Amino acid sequence: MIVNKEEFKRLKSEGGSLFKAIHTIANLEYGYSEIKCGTGLNVYIMNNGILGDIAFGKKIYIDFNSINDVEVSNDKLIISVNEDEVENKVVFKINNINSINRIYNTIRQNSNLEYKEIDVQQCNVVTTNASNIATTDLSKRQVEKERVKELKKDHIPYCPKCHSTSLHYIEKRKRLSLGRTLVGGAVGSLVNPVGTVAGAAMGGLTSNKMKKGEVKCLNCGHTWKL
Numbered sequence: 001m002i003v004n005k006e007e008f009k010r011l012k013s014e015g016g017s018l019f020k021a022i023h024t025i026a027n028l029e030y031g032y033s034e035i036k037c038g039t040g041l042n043v044y045i046m047n048n049g050i051l052g053d054i055a056f057g058k059k060i061y062i063d064f065n066s067i068n069d070v071e072v073s074n075d076k077l078i079i080s081v082n083e084d085e086v087e088n089k090v091v092f093k094i095n096n097i098n099s100i101n102r103i104y105n106t107i108r109q110n111s112n113l114e115y116k117e118i119d120v121q122q123c124n125v126v127t128t129n130a131s132n133i134a135t136t137d138l139s140k141r142q143v144e145k146e147r148v149k150e151l152k153k154d155h156i157p158y159c160p161k162c163h164s165t166s167l168h169y170i171e172k173r174k175r176l177s178l179g180r181t182l183v184g185g186a187v188g189s190l191v192n193p194v195g196t197v198a199g200a201a202m203g204g205l206t207s208n209k210m211k212k213g214e215v216k217c218l219n220c221g222h223t224w225k226l
């Protein structure tokens, strides 16, 4: 329930030391029409209940006796309360995910609810994120693999290091033939049948260190011989 400042002060001193309380920064995601969803606040699990302190704003008090159930979903603490005969759900998004287990079971214990393990799959955000990242990396690699496969199939030369197709080929009177692949040791005739000089077009990019018959990747700078 929403309490006034004086009452909040009294409840705070009744509930034991703030330093002994479990504290977390949270966001009130749901619960009180007077408070905007998502409002940031300090949450203290005291001996007498849960105190929610919005800086320069409303104060919340949830009596342990009014709590019917607590659930955890991802980083959210969902508290089912019965305040003044009205059933309601109060949802806090807990910023410090590591303290969620302690908060959860402290509330359960003080509200005379049985001990419950948090379903790891439900709440372990860190693990979920890590596996998501791994999946993303895997699919990225898969996409890259497919792209290289396509390049090979189409005989498009590419950098063996970064797979870029922006390549600079150094040889006078000869140019890169797009019909041949430059990787995997497959060296065919690179002489353009028409005999045009392509190197000149990119001449400004030629490094002095580069020798004839060398290919430089314009993306990563990797140089290799044909």
Ligand SMILES: [Zn+2]
Pocket (backbone or CB within 6 Å): 159, 160, 161, 162, 163, 164, 217, 218, 219, 220, 221, 222
């Ligand atoms: Zn490269």
